[in-house]
Amino acid sequence: MKTLVMIAAAALSIGSAVMADPVKVGIAAEPYPPFASPDASGNWVGWEVDIINAVCKAAEMDCVVTPVAWEGIIPSLNGGQIDAIMASMSITEERMKVIDFSDKYYNTPTVVVAAKGSGITPTPEGLAGKTIGVQVSTIHEAYAKAHFPDAVLKTYQTTDEGFQDLAAGRIDASQADSIAIDAFMASDAGKACCEIAGAVADDPAILGAGVGVGLRKGDTELKEKFNAGIKKILEDGTYDAISKNYFASSIYGG
Amino acid sequence: MIAFLRPVHRQIMLAVALAAVAASAFLLDWGWLPRYLPLIAQGVWTTLWLTVVTMSLGMVLAIGLGFAQAAGPMWLAWPARVYCTIIRGTPLLLQLWLLYFGLGAFFPQFPELRQSFLWPILREAWPYAVLALTLSAAGYEGEVMRGAFRGVPHGQIEAARAMGMPRFTLFRRIWLPQALHRALPTIAGETVLQMKSTPLVATITVLDIYSVARRVTQDTFIVYEPLVLLAIVYIIIAGLIVLFFRKLEARLPARMA
Amino acid sequence: MGSLLALVGSPSAAELLAWSPPGWGATLVAGLWNSILIALGAYALGLAIGIGGAFGKVYGGPVLRDLLEAYTTLVRAVPELVLILILYFALTDAVNKIIALWDYGPIQLSGVAAGIGVLGVVQGAYSTEVIRGAILSVPHGQIEAARAMGIPPVLLARRITLPLMLAAAIPGLANLWLIVTKDTALLAVVGFVELTKATSLAAATTKAFFTFYAAAGVLYLILSLGSTVIFHRIERWARRGQRPLSGGGR
Numbered sequence: 056m057k058t059l060v061m062i063a064a065a066a067l068s069i070g071s072a073v074m075a076d077p078v079k080v081g082i083a084a085e086p087y088p089p090f091a092s093p094d095a096s097g098n099w100v101g102w103e104v105d106i107i108n109a110v111c112k113a114a115e116m117d118c119v120v121t122p123v124a125w126e127g128i129i130p131s132l133n134g135g136q137i138d139a140i141m142a143s144m145s146i147t148e149e150r151m152k153v154i155d156f157s158d159k160y161y162n163t164p165t166v167v168v169a170a171k172g173s174g175i176t177p178t179p180e181g182l183a184g185k186t187i188g189v190q191v192s193t194i195h196e197a198y199a200k201a202h203f204p205d206a207v208l209k210t211y212q213t214t215d216e217g218f219q220d221l222a223a224g225r226i227d228a229s230q231a232d233s234i235a236i237d238a239f240m241a242s243d244a245g246k247a248c249c250e251i252a253g254a255v256a257d258d259p260a261i262l263g264a265g266v267g268v269g270l271r272k273g274d275t276e277l278k279e280k281f282n283a284g285i286k287k288i289l290e291d292g293t294y295d296a297i298s299k300n301y302f303a304s305s306i307y308g309g
Numbered sequence: 310m311i312a313f314l315r316p317v318h319r320q321i322m323l324a325v326a327l328a329a330v331a332a333s334a335f336l337l338d339w340g341w342l343p344r345y346l347p348l349i350a351q352g353v354w355t356t357l358w359l360t361v362v363t364m365s366l367g368m369v370l371a372i373g374l375g376f377a378q379a380a381g382p383m384w385l386a387w388p389a390r391v392y393c394t395i396i397r398g399t400p401l402l403l404q405l406w407l408l409y410f411g412l413g414a415f416f417p418q419f420p421e422l423r424q425s426f427l428w429p430i431l432r433e434a435w436p437y438a439v440l441a442l443t444l445s446a447a448g449y450e451g452e453v454m455r456g457a458f459r460g461v462p463h464g465q466i467e468a469a470r471a472m473g474m475p476r477f478t479l480f481r482r483i484w485l486p487q488a489l490h491r492a493l494p495t496i497a498g499e500t501v502l503q504m505k506s507t508p509l510v511a512t513i514t515v516l517d518i519y520s521v522a523r524r525v526t527q528d529t530f531i532v533y534e535p536l537v538l539l540a541i542v543y544i545i546i547a548g549l550i551v552l553f554f555r556k557l558e559a560r561l562p563a564r565m566a
Numbered sequence: 567m568g569s570l571l572a573l574v575g576s577p578s579a580a581e582l583l584a585w586s587p588p589g590w591g592a593t594l595v596a597g598l599w600n601s602i603l604i605a606l607g608a609y610a611l612g613l614a615i616g617i618g619g620a621f622g623k624v625y626g627g628p629v630l631r632d633l634l635e636a637y638t639t640l641v642r643a644v645p646e647l648v649l650i651l652i653l654y655f656a657l658t659d660a661v662n663k664i665i666a667l668w669d670y671g672p673i674q675l676s677g678v679a680a681g682i683g684v685l686g687v688v689q690g691a692y693s694t695e696v697i698r699g700a701i702l703s704v705p706h707g708q709i710e711a712a713r714a715m716g717i718p719p720v721l722l723a724r725r726i727t728l729p730l731m732l733a734a735a736i737p738g739l740a741n742l743w744l745i746v747t748k749d750t751a752l753l754a755v756v757g758f759v760e761l762t763k764a765t766s767l768a769a770a771t772t773k774a775f776f777t778f779y780a781a782a783g784v785l786y787l788i789l790s791l792g793s794t795v796i797f798h799r800i801e802r803w804a805r806r807g808q809r810p811l812s813g814g815g816r
Binding site: 097 | 589590592593596651654655659755756757759763764767768770771773775
């Protein structure tokens with residue numbers, strides 16, 4: 056019976072890595088340029104992917120970048136399909152109830168982008184009666200629900216789909232991370248349709264204290280490894296070297 | 310119902326099932342339910358009307374598609390055949406995304422659209438859901454209706470023609486009712502399948518019950534209980550559909566020519 | 567071909583779909599290959615469950631029959647998407663709990679295995695009904711005659727029941743194959759990279775939505791049309807030596 060179980064266990068691991076040794080770092084399976092997006096060969100590239108590789112190298116871990124659907128990424132972590140989340144996930148109190156976080160590795164403001172000439176301001180009054188798009192299961196969704204109750208909220212599987220609908224004119228505004236919005240505004244569609252309306256009023260409880268590595272509760276060993284890795288790349292200049300390839304200035308934030 | 314439960318093993322199984330339901334009601338975490346009840350009601354309503362509306366519209370189209378293939382001239386039958394083949398050969402999710410995101414990608418090139426009277430419809434997500442589901446239903450039911458139209462004994466059609474019945478009356482009084490009667494059991498199954506396709510509209514921001522359940526999971530991080538509720542809702546709806554068609558079949562004569 | 571593709575809204579569509587980067591053609595076909603692999607695995611698992619379930623329903627005792635009826639009814643009433651989500655999370659938990667009984671550490675269920683497991687369970691319910699119908703359609707007179715002539719049960723099953731049942735089951739099984747190839751698209755919602763997910767990734771990255779979704783549609787059509795042709799051949803082979811279908815068929 057034992058052999059049967061072993062054979063079954065081996066068969067079930069088809070395609071997955073060797074049991075337990077490499078650390079499966081989950082990223083969102085939806086493109087989120089410039090942090091993580093697939094290239095034409097299907098490989099994931101971007102600032103965040105480079106940081107993952109750098110942190111793992113610094114912490115001497117063998118990491119495997121594993122794309123997981125964003126809306127199921129926390130259950131996947133708790134269920135054991137992945138060991139860590141590095142998918143631009145902000146450290147918030149709500150999330151800290153179910154998972155742990157490492158130290159932050161970047162922090163950028165939250166910005167609203169709107170159709171050109173619409174005169175929308177990132178305030179409850181400015182967005183009253185307008186349709187705003189956010190990605191599901193993000194701090195932006197939570198923020199919009201709490202702070203813009205008079206706006207019509209549309210949730211998308213990915214930030215990109217929200218931007219598509221903004222360009223198509225189906226929604227009036229979109230709230231997302233400033234870097235993601237910069238990437239959209241740099242594209243032809245973004246330049247043609249929209250303008251940045253400004254940053255939202257800060258709410259640390261909802262918007263969180265920066266982006267960290269998501270870990271299972273009680274997984275202190277991995278947490279220390281990731282913290283050590285992040286500290287090392289910040290100190291030895293790898294972080295800045297990688298950021299230079301993508302951004303004009305450091306996004307580590309205050 | 311009583312006859313169904315007469316065998317002892319069925320009574321035992323029913324007792325076990327009820328115990329499981331009671332256990333899950335007490336052991337699982339249902340604390341989120343009261344807070345989300347209005348949203349759940351809205352989601353269930355959306356699922357119901359999507360199923361009914363798209364199935365009805367799809368059937369209307371399907372009758373046309375099926376008849377064109379069964380009795381129509383080549384230039385009608387062939388496009389109908391191609392349409393049904395394409396719809397049945399590609400996944401509904403792909404068709405849905407093609408309509409919503411594909412058409413959406415064209416909109417920025419035509420800014421005049423935003424001023425037109427169509428814009429309130431083109432802006433929303435549910436028209437695309439209704440369109441995709443209706444076209445899908447039409448494709449699948451068209452195939453069913455084709456078989457049903459063919460299955461009506463040709464002798465009846467010939468006799469009606471010999472008696473000089475006008476073509477439309479023939480279709481309305483003889484061909485169509487008998488074809489529908491033949492297809493009814495299959496249509497019941499297809500309606501359940503249509504209901505099972507409705508969750509896909511959640512990916513284009515339509516708020517059906519599946520969308521609500523996923524939102525509960527994302528807000529509260531509770532994974533299983535919303536999915537269990539979801540399964541129960543769908544089982545109940547499927548049961549209602551089957552019951553409805555069974556009642557319908559009971560009202561029709563059992564024997565067909 | 568390039569000008570035809572230009573009509574679908576992107577003059578560079580031919581470049582986008584090219585085989586080597588920056589074309590996404592290879593990624594799409596890799597996604598198609600993943601879809602086919604999962605479909606094959608799920609179909610095989612579904613057939614295995616279906617054969618067992620069908621024999622259980624036809625020849626089994628009342629308890630077994632009712633349990634199987636509950637299984638098929640439940641699976642056919644709940645949308646595949648919901649089942650995929652439930653089983654995707656519950657299957658790993660359950661497997662790990664079972665493995666823990668023998669003191670093994672938790673294993674990671676790969677996406678492929680989870681997809682095959684889920685779709686296989688769903689296919690099993692439908693296969694049970696198809697095969698059961700096929701078994702029941704074997705003319706009982708033939709089985710009685712074989713028994714009367716003293717043919718042993720295994721030989722009977724192999725030479726008489728199976729060939730006759732196969733011919734009746736193939737249209738239903740062909741339909742199930744088409745269903746499973748399209749159901750693999752649902753795995754896109756859990757992030758697994760099969761053809762539909764690969765298409766949405768390509769479309770989202772390049773913004774050429776129409777091009778990629780249309781291309782994926784063509785790939786799926788090739789798969790389903792090709793499968794239909796193959797199944798027609800198989801059905802002709804299975805029906806060899808039997809009387810043609812009454813009524814003339816199509």
